[in-house]
Amino acid sequence: MNSVKSNQTNGRDEAEDDEVVGENMDILQPQQKESERRQIRQRYRDFIEDMQKTQHDLINPESDAINERLREVDELYKPVRTAREAALDSCALAMIANYGRQKAQALHTEFVKFQPVEFAEKLVNLFGSSGAGDMGNIPFEGWVQMGENIRPYFNRSPAFHFMAGSFEKEVQKRRPTPKEPKDKSSKDEKDTVPTQLRSFEEQQKNEATTAEVERVLAQLQKYYEESEKNPICFFEFILNPHSFGQTIENLFYSSFLIRDGYAKIFIDEDGLPVIEPVEKPEEETAHEKQKHHQTVVTLTPQEWKELLKVYEIKTPMIPTRTVEPN
Amino acid sequence: MPKAKPRRQEADDDASSAASQTSFSQTQSNTQAERAMAGMEPAEQERRTNDLVQYLLIMDQRKVPIKKLDINKQVLKEHSKAFPIIMRSASDKLSKVSVGLKVIEMQDNKQKSYILVNEIEQTSESQHLRWSDEEKSKMGLVMVILSLVFMNGNTMKDSLLWHTLKKMGVDHEHQHEVFGDVKKLVMTEFVRQGYLECIKQPNSDPPAFDFKWGQRSKQETTKRKVLQFVCKVYEKEPQQWTSQWQDLLQSEGTPNGNA
Structure with a gap:
């Protein structure tokens, strides 16, 4: 102010x-x-x-x-x-x-002054229910009763009704037909594009794994031939002296060979694991029926280093894969 | 008499009639309507009139003023030029021939519309016109609001109206067990039906409104009747409300005092 x-x-x-x-x-x-x-x-x-x-x-x-x-x-x-x-x-x-x-x-000049709230209270007294819990409220019956009382005050035209009822208004349905195809087409477009891409990626991944597994199998068969069909020491086969990661990958790929019955691992006379390819499919199936073991193999970086020392590995049997830019 | 009104004002609607020739337009529109009537078979005239009577009765169910535009579109169609004459004869039929209903033209500058009002005075003894429970409760509320507005000097601020209704358990901010959305019922339904007028106050922010009697209220009831109702509630004599009593005497003294 x-x-x-x-x-x-x-x-x-x-x-x-x-x-x-x-x-x-x-x-x-x-x-x-x-x-x-x-x-x-x-x-x-x-x-x-x-x-x-x-x-x-x-x-x-x-x-x-x-x-x-x-x-x-x-x-x-x-x-x-x-x-x-x-x-x-x-x-x-x-x-x-x-x-x-x-x-x-x-500004009110009259002697009797109209007070809206007072009027409301009087109406509640007249038409409200007598229940103590219903203070300041007019129930449905009260309103109906009031309506009945004030009916003579209105020259309201009576509602016109057909004796046997009238036709219900039909609700027109116009919207769905033109809208739906639009929605569908747009949805389809949205859906197909990402799924295609995803499956494409997945395919590539799967293919990459399969290709690697095949390469590992080829290596195994090559060394198997070179060693005159003698089983190959499993550690010598998978160990990569340059990369612990690639060693683990080799382990992973060879596990596919075992699972699919293209190779088998067993313990030789020295108590060391050896691997050899399975030549004949018939033999493989029979073999698979005979024993189907599941083994969890752990290989820590320390163990990997120790193994490299023990086996004196300088070059990997499975060539180092070039790391793909991804 | 409302019957004369449509004919006179019809002239303003017709694009063909020159607006400046006011004295001439009446006869011109008359002849225009007459010409349109002359182009119809008597049976066709009768059929359209009866259609209009039925249309008015059916549309009156909703208590929303019936638009001239809709009448022309739904009933008269290609004969809409004959509207003044057919409307007059339909009004006659409703009033004298059949059911004692009066067709009233609404005073609205935007578009012409009509309501039906019972011509026969009602008494508490006349039991043959019944209202449904919903009608009764809603009309009860209408009566309360009309009383408040009249007693408050023919206008009431929305804030005061809500405040007063709240004392009766009718809260415009909450769902009401009988009336549901009270604000919508009062500000939309009652206003559209013509029971109330809701005028926005100039320069008000947030918007404030003044409630007044709507045109239908002025036709269906009178200040005297509303004051009688208030007096019943108060158990007083009408004359004790000096200013309201003066107001109603004044409105009854002038021929169109209700407006």
Whole structure:
């Protein structure tokens, strides 16, 4: 409030200065500093906001606040030169007028004054249920009863009904037909593209694994031939001195060979595991029927290093695979 | 009398009639409607009139004012030029010949529409017109709101209305066991049916509204009847409400005081 008041005195001073120049000049010279105009607008906005806050005081018939407000806005108008500020002024004036109307409505001169809340309470007494828990409430029966009572007060035309009922309005279904194909086609497109891609990737992966398994089998068969069909030491076969990872991969690929019956692992006279390819499919199936073990093999980097030392492996039997950029 | 109104105002609707020739337009529209009637077989005229009577009765079920536009589209179709005459004869049929209903033209500048009002004065003894329970409860609420608005000086702010209704267990912010969405019922249904008028206050933010009597209310009931209801509730004499009593005397004194 204080700031508003000080602003007002400023405004008055400016107005007085302007008056020295001459009233005609004021009107003819709308040029006004932007900062000054902004200040005026700010004052108007503060004024309007303040009025909104104190609305109920303003419309109270007992108070004179609204006249005071009218005088204040008159003061505010003095430095106004351009339309934009004047628009705010009319906005404020319109508000005052509106409050004035409400104030006039709130003014009751009659002896018996109508109190809406009192009326509501009387209605609740008349039509509300007598139950103590139902305070301030009119139940359905109460409303029906009230309706029955006020029926004579309304010249309402009676509802027209067919004796045997009327046709129900058919609900028109228009939407689904044109929309569905659109949705479907868009869905299809969305669905097919990613699945194709995914399967493609998977295929490649599968193919990569299968190819590796085949390569490992080829190596195994090669060494088997070279060693004149003697079983090959399993560790010598899979160990890669340059890479622990590739060693594990070799272990992984050879496990496929065992699973699919292309090779077998057994313990030789020295108690060490050896591997040899299975030559004939018939033999392989018979063999598979005989014993089918599952073994979990662990190989830690430490064990890998130890094995390399023990077997003195310098070059891998399965050549190091070039790492694919992926 | 409303029957004369459609004929006079029909002229404004017709694009062919020159707006400036006000004195001339009446006869012109008359002849236009008459010409349209002349182009129809008497049996056809009769059929269209009966169709219109039936259409009005059926559309009245919803209590929403019946638009002239819809009447022309659904009933008269290619004979819409004959609207004033057919509407007049249909109104006559509803009023005198059959059921004692009065066709009232709504005072709406946007588009012409009509409501049906019972011409026969109702008494509490007349038991042959029944309302459904839903009708009763809704009309009860209408009566309460009309009473509040009238007693409050023919207008009531929405905030005060909600505040008062809340005292009766009708809260516009909650589902009501009888009325459901109270705000929608009052501000949309009652307003659309013409029982209430809901006017947005200028420069109000958040929007505030003033409620007034709608046109249907002015036709279906009177200030005197509403004051009688209030007096029953208060067990008082109407004259004790000085300003409201003056208001109703004034409205009854002038021929179109209800408006």
